[in-house]
Amino acid sequence: MSTRTYYRGPDAVVTDEQFVWLTTPTQLFSVPDLHNVGLTSTKADPLRLFAAPVAGGTLILAAATWTTLDHPAAYVLGLLGVALPGGATVAARRARRRQWELHATYRGRPVVLYTSTDERVFNQVSRGLRRSMEAARSPAPGYGLAAA
Numbered sequence: 001m002s003t004r005t006y007y008r009g010p011d012a013v014v015t016d017e018q019f020v021w022l023t024t025p026t027q028l029f030s031v032p033d034l035h036n037v038g039l040t041s042t043k044a045d046p047l048r049l050f051a052a053p054v055a056g057g058t059l060i061l062a063a064a065t066w067t068t069l070d071h072p073a074a075y076v077l078g079l080l081g082v083a084l085p086g087g088a089t090v091a092a093r094r095a096r097r098r099q100w101e102l103h104a105t106y107r108g109r110p111v112v113l114y115t116s117t118d119e120r121v122f123n124q125v126s127r128g129l130r131r132s133m134e135a136a137r138s139p140a141p142g143y144g145l146a147a148a
Contacts (some may be wrong), residue, residue, distance in 0.1 A: 007128030
């Protein structure tokens, strides 16, 4: 009987018998031994959640009080008050992307099967694993009757 492949990519391979995460070192899991498979994603960090509103609020405050500022130090503080949260927003969006993880119980111990920041690839890998596990399940017991 040939091995059926459900997903093959640069970072994972899912067949009807094995789940292989191509990391260093490579992690190999037997599909029939996987139980309680679930997926999680990391939440956005507080810097990412609050930096944009703080930058926007500071910009509005600086624009509203700009005409009343008459000292050069006040101009610099207003500029920094807008630039720092704005820069933090840009940095947070580039540096911290959402991370998706597949977790399972493998031979009695909890493991992380796969991790990715690319949601599309993660969904392809998890769908391949789901199909592999469905195919590995034994068929439901029937009555042994044949259809006429």
